[in-house]
Amino acid sequence: MRAVTVTPGVPESLRLREVPEPKPGPGQVLLKPLLVGVCGTDKEIIEGRYGKAPEGSDYLILGHEALAEVAALGKGVDNVSEGDLVVPTVRRPLDCQLPVDYCPPGKYLEHGIWGLHGHAAELSITDAAYLVKVPKELRDIAVLTEPLSVVEKGVELGVESYKARLGSPPKTALVLGAGPVGLLASMVLRLMGVSITAVATRPHDSLKARLVEELGGRYIDAVHERLEGEFDLVIEATGAPSLAVQGLERLAPGGVEVLLGVYPPTGELKGLGSLLTDAVLKNKLVVGSVNAGLRHFERALAHLKEANDSLNGFPKRLITKVVPLERYQEAYVWTHDDIKVVLQVQT
Amino acid sequence: MRAVTVTPGVPESLRLREVPEPKPGPGQVLLKPLLVGVCGTDKEIIEGRYGKAPEGSDYLILGHEALAEVAALGKGVDNVSEGDLVVPTVRRPLDCQLPVDYCPPGKYLEHGIWGLHGHAAELSITDAAYLVKVPKELRDIAVLTEPLSVVEKGVELGVESYKARLGSPPKTALVLGAGPVGLLASMVLRLMGVSITAVATRPHDSLKARLVEELGGRYIDAVHERLEGEFDLVIEATGAPSLAVQGLERLAPGGVEVLLGVYPPTGELKGLGSLLTDAVLKNKLVVGSVNAGLRHFERALAHLKEANDSLNGFPKRLITKVVPLERYQEAYVWTHDDIKVVLQVQT
Structure with a gap:
């Protein structure tokens, strides 16, 4: 079968190659990946700065943001059926008793990133316990579920830790960054009735700025405009240390800053x-x-449905490029105006 | 009546002087202060670096950590009676709808610190709604209630925000500092069954080190020993920026650092x-x-009682110096081995 692979640690080793088809073991499912989203972590892996092949393999199949169909069931699997549309979560615990998203580096494997093959391939396997079923109507946008799940956890932490101390939810939010994570955060906060101010480096006539304004948010072009005011909640999604500090300075009394970036x-x-x-x-x-x-994956799907229905199909506009597998290389290069680039593995 | 006063902003203006007796208005009570604890904030005020006199007064009566007797009731007061032993809270909101401990600077007044006279005087007044009744048996140690209330809030935040994310309470705690706040934090954590490691600059044979070990905690002499390991909870009570950073680095996965210091x-x-x-x-x-x-004042009293009963009268040993009003100057100087110094206003 064909798969998009890298040799971890070797910069620019990205290639489409033939690899053996995986076989689902007990408790596992065989997946037929349909769409795979691409993100900054893929970029790091392709540049040889991160990533690890599975035990016994010298290559790593990319793709941790996936929408797939269940192709076959391993022994004992009964929570999904063949043909179901699903999104697999990314991380698997490795000798770790904490909730998996709290396991520290070294105590987990991650599909398409660290020690487990991803889904940028014609077939892939994963554990049935880590699948989320996707309503058919969300087929076009469910590839956003994984990045949105990260946002859902961050927003949940921000809102809950504010509410637990101040007794009521945050009213104002500052979103630093208007990439996929920033825009998805603005979308969720908008659905929660929180007023949004988003800051990024794109000009006001850019797609990113227009999407923020479409959500009823205020957009600040960080290159030309100053950021003013205090905010109950700050979502840091740029990965720039100086902005994380600015976010902290901009917090209102009792305010919460959620760091979602990875920083130089x-x-x-x-x-x-x-x-x-x-x-x-x-x-x-x-x-x-x-x-x-x-639960964050489940909430992501619910918010994708709600946004799709009540925000004029907003999620779809975040997907700015869809590339067929054959032209995979185009999926791993993106301009500042791209938001989410998706690899169409198969239809 | 006699009162310990400063002229805010004027270094070393500390003096014992005659001032008019206060009259309780509606909803207020007249207090007969018994014991007043002294802390780092008093030091800042005496050095002219902080503090504000009440409107229309050119002096500020010190004393925000107080144990007092109710001497008389203003109109409409029915939650306390004359002769009750009470601890007054410190802060009053000023045009602020948040919980008072979340009001930002400029939106509150504080007895003995900012805009309201304190209790280092033969009589003082405060609002009846901000009093906590003290059981007679705690008369000797209830002067610790106010500093302990600050610890109770910090520990509550630390424990709750850990539990909310990891699903179970923290098991290990690092307490940076072995002054009153650090030792009170170690005491509360010990009562909660959390294992304690405390770090300070005193040698192992110092009172502070011995008190940590008496709690069953591990003491680290920061001058000669290295800090190792990771901790679920870090309580930062030194006010040293570099230690706050070390505390963050020492957090285990999902760990929480609570900053209780004021930093240069x-x-x-x-x-x-x-x-x-x-x-x-x-x-x-x-x-x-x-x-x-x-609620943190109430919990402080409950923990003082529990520690008094189950930890061999531990709280009393935190009070290392009691000074009569006449020799008030001795209350405002303290050695590294002093923990809590208390001014005995009257008996």
Whole structure:
């Protein structure tokens, strides 16, 4: 079967190649991947900066954001049936008793990223317990479920930790970044009735800016405009250390900043003491959040349906490029105006 | 009546002087202060770095950590009676709808600190709604209630935000600092069955180190020993920016650091991005916490009673110096080995 692979650690080793078809073991399912989303983690892996092949394999099949059909059931599987439309979660625990999204590095495997093949292939396998069924009507947009699940967990943490301390949900949110994670966060917050201000580097006439405004949010072009005001909730989705600090400074009393980015190791901070004292005197909270649990995948599907119905088909407009498997290389290059690029593995 | 006062902003203006007796208005009570604890905030005020006199007064009576007797009731007061032993909370909202401990600077007044006279005087007044009744048996230690209330809020935030995400309470805690706040935090965590490691600069044969070990905790002399390991919960009570960063680095997956200190404005941080990425990949949470709500005062009294009964009278040993009003100056100087110094206003 054909699969999009890399040799982890070897920059630009991306290729479409023939590989053996996987066989589902007990408790596993054989999947027929349909659509696979591409994201920043793929980019890191392709550049040789991250990623690990499964035990005994010298290549890694990419693709952790997948929409697939169940092709066959391994022994004992009864929670899904052949032909079901499903989204597999990404992470599997490795000698870790914590909820899987809290397992630390070294204590998990991740499809298409770390030690488990992904779904950018004509067939793939995964554990049946980690599948979320997708209503047929969401076939076109359910490929957004995995990135949205990460947002759902972050927003849940932000809203709940604000509510637990202040007694009512946050009213205002600042979203740093208007990439897929930033826009999905703005979408969810809009559905929750939170007023949104989004900041990114695209101009006001860009698609990203227009999508924020379509959600009823205020868009700030960070290149030309200053960010003002205080916010109950800040979602940090740029991966820029300086913006994470600005987000903390912009928190209203009791405010929560949720860090969803992965940051370059650099970045310097002066006046650390003032930042800490301000965080104490204003009861500020900062939480890092990575990956997601099954419930976040379920909530993501519910929000995709709600947004699809009530926000004029908003989710679909986040998918700015769909590339057939044969032209896979085009899926792994994107412009600043691309939001979500999707590889169409098969129809 | 006699009162310990400062002229805010004027360093070393501390003096014992005659001032007019206060009159309780409707909803207020006249208090006869018995014991007043002294803390770092008093030090800042005495050094002229903080503090504000009430409207229309050029002096501020100190004393925000108080144990008092109700001397007289203002009109409409029915929640306390004359002779009751009480602890007044510190903060009053000023045009702020948030829970009072979440009101930001500028939106509150604080007895003995900012805009309201304190209780280091033969008589004082406060609002009856902000009093906590003290069981007679706790007369000797209830002066610890206010600083403990701040700890109770911080520990509550730490434990609850850990439990909300990981599904079970934290098992291990690192307490940075062995001053009153650090030792009170170790005491509360010990009562909650959390294993404690405390770090401070005193040697192992110091009172502070011995008190940690008496709680069954591990003491680390930061001057000579390295801090190792990861912890579910970190309570930062030193006010040193570098230790707040170390605390964050020492968090286990899903761990929570609670910042209770006030920090010098300085402090530099290199490699901010690595710290942020680590916080994301390990789902770490940092929360600043200041002041406290009434429920934290109630819980403080319950924990003082429990510690008194089950930890061999531990709280009393935190009070290392009691100074009569006449020798008030001795209350406002303390050695590294002092833990809580208390001014005995009257008996």
